[in-house]
Ligand SMILES: O=C(O)CCC(=O)C(=O)O
């Protein structure tokens with residue numbers, strides 16, 4: 001139990017539907033045993049990744065006042081820049097030594113859902129960098145496509161309708177995030193790390209990590225094992241929403257990021273989360289007389305907001321004022 005499974009998903013992109021069950025079976029096994037695995041042969045090109053990395057480096061290198069023009073703590077709909085220590089993923093540890101850019105499904109200010117004040121709905125807030133908006137919006141759509149393909153394979157594995165997740169992931173509240181982890185310096189307390197131990201909130205996370213290393217995953221024996229960078233792969237993990245939805249058939253596994261020393265680290269997770277009104281209620285085939293549903297139904301948006309309130313102080317303050 002010390003190396004994560006690596007799954008080649010090329011068959012999911014072939015015309016041969018008969019090739020799907022073997023991949024679905026590997027995904028099912030990885031989601032039950034680990035809640036974590038790598039995928040290779042996905043359709044996101046190395047050229048795209050290189051473009052994203054150089055865009056992320058250019059953004060995080062901007063002066064603080066420039067980045068803070070799109071300060072995430074000044075929005076209700078979770079878009080923009082999060083400065084170092086804005087997030088505290090492990091409440092028993094200092095805030096995270098990382099800075100972030102978050103975007104979601106773009107809705108103009110005059111969209112009816114935005115006018116109606118629906119939580120987490122609104123326009124993206126992009127920095128003023130040449131080519132940035134087009135690149136990020138394109139990539140958001142492509143990651144959403146990849147997530148939907150994986151969810152189709154999971155639907156097959158869970159023995160529910162193949163397109164069960166498709167409509168539920170239209171106009172999603174998925175988040176694409178760029179992260180910069182600065183290197184440790186001598187004054188950094190050993191307690192403060194890049195990302196404190198946590199489980200993800202959504203359904204499925206697809207993570208690109210650069211070659212700096214530092215991601216660790218807790219195995220079933222409670223030991224932290226490295227999830228080293230594998231060129232050309234994404235790390236996929238199950239979030240708590242899918243763990244709830246599947247009545248814990250699929251596992252959301254704690255992970256953390258140890259701050260790099262001497263180098264900067266960049267990563268780009270895509271958190272796939274369904275349409276905000278989707279009811280996360282025990283899936284068909286995931287309960288039985290001796291395994292009743294463990295969780296009460298909750299909407300996707302309500303669940304995500306409650307988790308943000310756990311990790312962002314400014315969100316707790318907002319909630320306290322309601
Ligand atoms: O940067 C990484 O490698 C992981 C980040 C992470 O776990 C998260 O943002 O939820």
Ligand SMILES: [Fe+2]
Nearest residue numbers: 198199200255
């Ligand atoms: Fe995470």
